[in-house]
Amino acid sequence: MHDPMGFAVAIAHIAAAIALLNGILTTLGQGKVASAAVEGIARQPEAKGSITTTMIIGCAFAETSGVYGLVIAIIILFANPLLSFIG
Helix, strand or coil: CCCHHHHHHHHHHHHHHHHHHHHHHHHHHHHHHHHHHHHHHHHCHHHHHHHHHHHHHHHHHHHHHHHHHHHHHHHHHHCCCCHHHHC
16 A cells, blocks of 8 residues: 555655745845845934844844754754654
8 A cells, every 4th residue: 555654754855845945934034134124224324233233133043043944854854753653
């Protein structure tokens, strides 16, 4: 019938792809943050320091989220602990 190990590997690949979508969404979010920061600096040039600091902190948090998604995808693909329960 169906190979349970092959099915589990296929599901793991789909899960890894979903985890990597985090990286794409992180990039879009960082672009939105940078755009809003530039717009804010253009409106209030005297607030440049605080806007830039807030933007850098927000981008750092977003980037760590993207890195976590990459780490989760690597774990799912190469060190999937769930495969030991099937085989």
